[in-house]
Amino acid sequence: MKNNDTSRREFLTAALMAGIAGGCSSNNTFRPGEDQIIPSGEMVKLLSVDGEIIEVDKAFLKPIPELPPITNSEERIGIEGKKFVMVIDLSRCKNVGACKSECNHAHHLNPGQNWIKIHAMQEAEHTAPYWEPATCMHCDEPPCVKVCPVDATFKRMDGIVLIDSDRCIGCRFCMAACPYSTRVFNWQEPVAEKEIATQHYSCETSVPQKIGTVSKCDFCPDMARKGELPHCVSACPNGVFFFGDMNEDSVTNGAETFRFSDLIKDKAGYRLMEDLGTKPRVYYLPPVNRNFPFETGLKTDTIEKNNAK
Amino acid sequence: MENSTSITSEIITNDLLPQKFGKLGMIWTGVLIAFCLVGAFAYYLQLKNCLSVTAMRDYVSWGIYISNFVFFVAISLVGSLITAVFRLANVKWSTPLTRIAEIIAVSAILFASLIIIVDMGRPERLFNLFLYGRLKSPIMWDVIVIGTYLFLSLLLLYFPLLPDLKILMGSRKGSTKKYNKLYHFLGSFWKGGRLQNMLNKRAVNVLCVTIIPVAFCIHTVTSWLFATTYRPGWDSTNFGAYFISGAFLVGAGGVLIAMYIFRKAYNLEKYITEKHFDKMGRIVVLLALLYLYFNVNEYLVPAFKMKKSEDAHLTQLFAGDYAPIFWFAILAGMIIPILILIFKKGRKPLPALIAGILVVVGAWFKRYLIVTPTLLHPFLPMTDVPENYKHYFPSWQEWAIAMGSLAGALLIITFFARVFPIIPIQETINEQHETTAK
Numbered sequence: 053m054k055n056n057d058t059s060r061r062e063f064l065t066a067a068l069m070a071g072i073a074g075g076c077s078s079n080n081t082f083r084p085g086e087d088q089i090i091p092s093g094e095m096v097k098l099l100s101v102d103g104e105i106i107e108v109d110k111a112f113l114k115p116i117p118e119l120p121p122i123t124n125s126e127e128r129i130g131i132e133g134k135k136f137v138m139v140i141d142l143s144r145c146k147n148v149g150a151c152k153s154e155c156n157h158a159h160h161l162n163p164g165q166n167w168i169k170i171h172a173m174q175e176a177e178h179t180a181p182y183w184e185p186a187t188c189m190h191c192d193e194p195p196c197v198k199v200c201p202v203d204a205t206f207k208r209m210d211g212i213v214l215i216d217s218d219r220c221i222g223c224r225f226c227m228a229a230c231p232y233s234t235r236v237f238n239w240q241e242p243v244a245e246k247e248i249a250t251q252h253y254s255c256e257t258s259v260p261q262k263i264g265t266v267s268k269c270d271f272c273p274d275m276a277r278k279g280e281l282p283h284c285v286s287a288c289p290n291g292v293f294f295f296g297d298m299n300e301d302s303v304t305n306g307a308e309t310f311r312f313s314d315l316i317k318d319k320a321g322y323r324l325m326e327d328l329g330t331k332p333r334v335y336y337l338p339p340v341n342r343n344f345p346f347e348t349g350l351k352t353d354t355i356e357k358n359n360a361k
Numbered sequence: 362m363e364n365s366t367s368i369t370s371e372i373i374t375n376d377l378l379p380q381k382f383g384k385l386g387m388i389w390t391g392v393l394i395a396f397c398l399v400g401a402f403a404y405y406l407q408l409k410n411c412l413s414v415t416a417m418r419d420y421v422s423w424g425i426y427i428s429n430f431v432f433f434v435a436i437s438l439v440g441s442l443i444t445a446v447f448r449l450a451n452v453k454w455s456t457p458l459t460r461i462a463e464i465i466a467v468s469a470i471l472f473a474s475l476i477i478i479v480d481m482g483r484p485e486r487l488f489n490l491f492l493y494g495r496l497k498s499p500i501m502w503d504v505i506v507i508g509t510y511l512f513l514s515l516l517l518l519y520f521p522l523l524p525d526l527k528i529l530m531g532s533r534k535g536s537t538k539k540y541n542k543l544y545h546f547l548g549s550f551w552k553g554g555r556l557q558n559m560l561n562k563r564a565v566n567v568l569c570v571t572i573i574p575v576a577f578c579i580h581t582v583t584s585w586l587f588a589t590t591y592r593p594g595w596d597s598t599n600f601g602a603y604f605i606s607g608a609f610l611v612g613a614g615g616v617l618i619a620m621y622i623f624r625k626a627y628n629l630e631k632y633i634t635e636k637h638f639d640k641m642g643r644i645v646v647l648l649a650l651l652y653l654y655f656n657v658n659e660y661l662v663p664a665f666k667m668k669k670s671e672d673a674h675l676t677q678l679f680a681g682d683y684a685p686i687f688w689f690a691i692l693a694g695m696i697i698p699i700l701i702l703i704f705k706k707g708r709k710p711l712p713a714l715i716a717g718i719l720v721v722v723g724a725w726f727k728r729y730l731i732v733t734p735t736l737l738h739p740f741l742p743m744t745d746v747p748e749n750y751k752h753y754f755p756s757w758q759e760w761a762i763a764m765g766s767l768a769g770a771l772l773i774i775t776f777f778a779r780v781f782p783i784i785p786i787q788e789t790i791n792e793q794h795e796t797t798a799k
């Protein structure tokens with residue numbers, strides 16, 4: 053990207069987009085020094101923090117690298133107008149485990165902790181085995197939230213269930229209540245680099261992990277705010293995970309986008325343990341017409357990697 | 362009338378005043394303190410390294426702390442049974458047992474609260490329960506009812522103690538002299554006039570009526586900590602009644618043991634007679650039968666259906682790793698005590714003591730079985746966790762803390778009996794009056 057006018061305009065638009073709706077993935081190859089800013093003469097109208105309309109030269113607009121941190125009460129409300137949903141296509145999974153390692157890395161999980169678990173499933177003796185990655189189901193009737201005595205685990209308007217590790221008292225009632233066994237406890241002081249460990253805890257990033265509290269898959273709402281996909285979704289080489297918004301009725305795995313309702317209808321999607329009435333927000337597509345035989349996932353190196361301490 | 366009974370009153374007072382520890386008492390207390398210290402040290406280690414010193418992990422996220430908690434809550438129910446139920450039903454023979462039962466209740470419920478704090482990952486955040494408490498959570502219900510029960514039990518211990526405090530203050534015996542300040546602090550306002558006596562009697566009656574529903578609540582709510590989840594073995598509508606019947610049983614067993622020990626230690630043969638063992642023995646049989654009935658319901662009905670989710674759990678209990686403990690709990694905790702106590706000879710003090718011990722030990726293991734095996738059978742397979750997450754055997758720290766808490770509860774009872782008369786003096790005198798007056 054060289055310094056010609058068109059590319060700059062494109063970039064500015066993209067930078068603004070990042071602030072407004074998300075969806076920006078361009079890198080900052082363009083880094084003007086303070087003295088290099090030449091007013092372009094093109095003015096844009098903006099709303100100032102105190103509610104006045106102001107005009108600024110377009111050239112002075114700078115992309116914001118990280119959105120400003122949001123408060124705990126905003127984190128508890130959620131992203132307005134969204135109803136997040138995930139679809140996991142079992143016909144594509146061969147237990148690669150990229151989702152898991154990316155998730156562990158992004159959330160600085162300790163050895164032995166996995167928010168995503170890839171179960172080797174077989175319903176009955178003569179039925180077909182298959183791989184079933186399981187995240188937190190972000191239940192609409194979450195048993196974990198019902199039992200938490202201090203509202204440390206809570207359900208948001210956008211459907212996500214999060215944990216406030218600054219409030220959790222470590223009673224582990226939620227772990228007993230969750231039928232999907234998705235919750236992970238910090239039995240000891242989590243190991244983390246200093247910059248991570250000293251950060252202020254955010255419910256949306258679930259970082260840093262706190263000793264004596266519980267944690268689990270958070271659907272990466274911090275990524276959603278940036279207009280990006282959860283780490284597992286973008287990490288999976290086979291496009292197993294689809295993420296999206298029910299209000300928009302669309303889900304994507306980064307490469308393919310589907311209308312959510314059509315996908316579920318066409319492929320006969322279902323949810324885990326429907327009979328318990330937890331109403332999960334994670335849907336599964338049955339393991340039919342599979343891309344890989346089950347056995348490919350049994351390769352010892354994968355298994356070892358997945359069971360690594 | 363005053364004259365005719367004054368001698369007996371004096372003898373009674375003399376017999377029942379607290380006594381100094383003998384040599385055995387000293388050893389007993391020393392052993393208990395040693396257990397407590399080891400437990401405290403283990404808890405110090407746990408505070409330092411958090412719950413990693415326990416054997417609990419993500420699947421078995423509750424262990425013997427919780428089963429110990431359930432055990433304490435269970436045994437504390439006995440206070441309300443003997444004191445309140447018998448008082449209201451005007452059962453006279455239980456008078457010498459009321460205070461024993463009540464102090465067991467108070468110390469057990471106290472340690473129930475402590476052990477639940479020990480189980481917390483972040484005990485220093487306990488106040489969050491009050492800052493952010495959510496009434497929808499069964500834990501909050503438990504906090505509320507246990508708090509209430511502790512308060513009522515303390516009062517129910519204290520009010521009947523008031524007349525005795527006066528006697529204690531008046532006594533010249535060396536063994537109680539050094540506690541005179543404490544007696545004054547607790548009961549100097551008590552003059553024993555007609556009005557005071559009447560008020561006290563009324564207050565005790567009101568307490569008896571209120572404590573019974575609260576006692577039912579503490580154990581029902583405790584059972585709901587499990588029954589409100591989906592897990593096989595816990596997901597039962599029977600749980601409240603099942604827990605309460607078990608609680609009454611273990612409490613009555615505990616009283617049998619305490620009766621025997623106090624009787625021996627303080628030479629109370631005149632007050633805790635064979636008749637008492639006989640009556641308590643009958644009650645234990647009744648309660649054990651009741652508990653057995655609930656156990657049959659709890660295990661046989663699901664076993665008849667053998668739903669997939671229950672199958673692994675039940676098989677493990679009946680014939681798997683937990684079978685020895687399971688059958689021990691059933692046999693020692695219920696069937697053998699019934700077989701002992703059903704015969705008149707079995708209701709003599711010594712066999713009754715043995716039955717009581719069996720009931721209590723069996724009950725402790727029963728609580729262990731209620732908590733742990735269920736957690737080893739989650740709905741989804743145990744995947745992507747280190748190997749040691751898939752089993753549970755308590756670490757030495759857990760044992761030390763659990764045993765330390767049991768020792769602590771016994772220590773409270775021991776000290777209480779050292780400072781206060783373990784059999785109500787005034788009430789015994791009054792009853793003596795009534796019988797001689799007849």
Ligand code: SF4
Nearest residue numbers: 188189190191196230
């Ligand atoms: S899957 Fe478990 S942790 Fe996640 S929302 Fe449902 S009950 Fe809660």
Ligand code: SF4
Nearest residue numbers: 200220221223224226
């Ligand atoms: S462990 Fe934490 S999040 Fe879970 S129920 Fe207890 S306080 Fe709530």
